[in-house]
Amino acid sequence: MLRVPVPPKFGEVRPRQAGDIVAAVGVGDALQARDLRRLLPLPGLHVLPPAAAAADTQAPEPCPPSTGQTGGRHGAGQHGGRHLGALGMMGSELSVSMEPRYPVMNNTKSDWLSLRPVEPAAAQCCGGGCTPCIFDLYQTELELWEKAKERGDPELLRKPKEETRNVRLSPDTFTQFLLCSAEQETEDAWRYRFQLSPGTGLGLKLGQHLVLRGLVNGAEIQRAYTPISAIDASGHFEVLIKVYERGLMSQYVKCWRPGDSVAWRGPFGGFLYKPNKFGELLMLCSGTGIAPMLPILTHVTDDEDDETFLTLVVCAKNFQTVYMKNFLREQSRYWNVRIFYVLSREESLENLPMSYRENSKLGRIDCEFLATVLETCRRRPYILICGSVSYTEDMTHMLKQLQHNHSSIFCF
Missing domain, CATH: 3.40.50.80 (Nucleotide-binding domain of ferredoxin-NADP reductase (FNR) module)
Known part of the structure; x- marks a missing residue:
């Protein structure tokens, strides 16, 4: 049988136990405790101030219980038994220390089914011809899971699904960015600005687009958008999004407020250009x-x-x-x-x-x-x-x- 930490009842405080997740969040940081719980909805998730986190391995203090809800089906919210070690806030970036702890397994069918990656729904594909597509990522994870199951070794699944904030993008994994501002452009469109670390850019080429991930009514969806900011812009990037009355992604975008964390991956596509290449x-x-x-x-x-x-x-x-x-x-x-x-x-x-x-x-x-x-x-x-x-x-x-x-x- 799987051995997992049992979360306390709401309002109950208990000492942290081995295998629990520890998150260090500074007061006033953009990523609040509720955001961490949403990203990593695991049993035993605790939130500590930076000072306590620094001495985490020495003398753990009692922490409030997690009350977060389950996250997305394909990303950090879908932990599938793969636990992250310790998380900490450093400026505007989320640092993840990768020390996965796996539950004790008896190699039963139910044990391995709990670790099996979840197949994405059709609505999760943005339809933009991205490489790799979300279905490519699922197939890669499924092959790794089948290999681990055949060998009876869950450690082969050690590589976690990383999500970082305000760093260079990856086509394979989603990156969380902080929404700085939202300005209405027309009656049905808004310009959204996202924060990057000072002096940091996305490193895009002309014409490249990103893929946005949203969660609506429990279903994950993805859509492609091209940033409208200059490709050498630093400290931020902007996207122009038209909001449709009945659009699935529009329902998610309408809920955005400055300070929210939004997941992107990419870049994809692009238009090859050199100065004076075309008349x-x-x-x-x-x-x-x-x-x-x-x-x-x-x-x-x-x-x-x-x-x-x-x-x-x-x-x-x-x-x-x-x-x-x-x-x-x-x-x-x-x-x-x-x-x-x-x-x-x-x-x-x-x-x-x-x-x-x-x-x-x-x-x-x-x-x-x-x-x-x-x-x-x-x-x-x-x-x-x-x-x-x-x-x-x-x-x-x-x-x-x-x-x-x-x-x-x-x-x-």
Whole structure:
């Protein structure tokens, strides 16, 4: 039979026992005791101040019992018998000391079933073609579990599922980041800024996206988002997220508040770019498809030696739903940048500020408009497309009709 610590009743205090989990949390630290219990919902989880944690192995003191709830199915919340040793807070990062303790096992079927990794649900896949996908990670863990079971050696499962805060990302494991601020961009979209350690960046390349993990009604889901901050930004990163009334991930995002911890992994994908590699970049985007275009704009205009021309075509329902208008207005002042707006449901150009009317079109984007843009490009353009599946298909079809070289098109 498995031998595990028995948690005390609510309100009862007992001395900590061997095998218990110890967490050191400083007063005022962003990651509170409730967050640790949510990340590691194990029996016997105790929270100590840093001073007590430093002397943890010498003279343990009585600690309050854990009252946390079970976490996600695929991540730190799914411990599956794999216990972490000691956790401690160091500045804004979560440090994990990996000293797993396994329960005593009799190699029975029920013992091994308790250690078997949980297969992810279909909703947990973001559908973005990530490598490795969450199902790849599950298959790797399952193969390791089968190997350990065949040999009767649970120590083969020693490698834990690590979750750290504010360090460089990994495509394989989720990283917890502290939400610093949330600013409303439009009626249905928000900009979220996440904290990094001072002087630390994510090390992203242009066009790379991250995968967000959420938990809604007990089900884990994952979605892909591209940071809109500059790829060399340090101390933070930002994402633009549209909130849908009935969206699963939107239900999770709506609950975010500054100070919350949010799990990301990545990066994935990317657009290979070198200064002056292309004479001109023509960027076609719809809705939040503008996200990967923003770091590209910043990257080119911040480099005085990069003389690439940039043409951005922003497709939206109306002027009010155009994202990042202030940023785009600043970018349009550069000598090598021009921006067009295609507004499918705007009733009149009179509704727009005077400075936008000349470069705006009412109605949907069509071949005639796209041909005009192509003809007025200052150099032969390389085309970037980002939007919904239908938008991407429409754009590629129009470009084919206009006999644009398919090898000069990149779809995010």
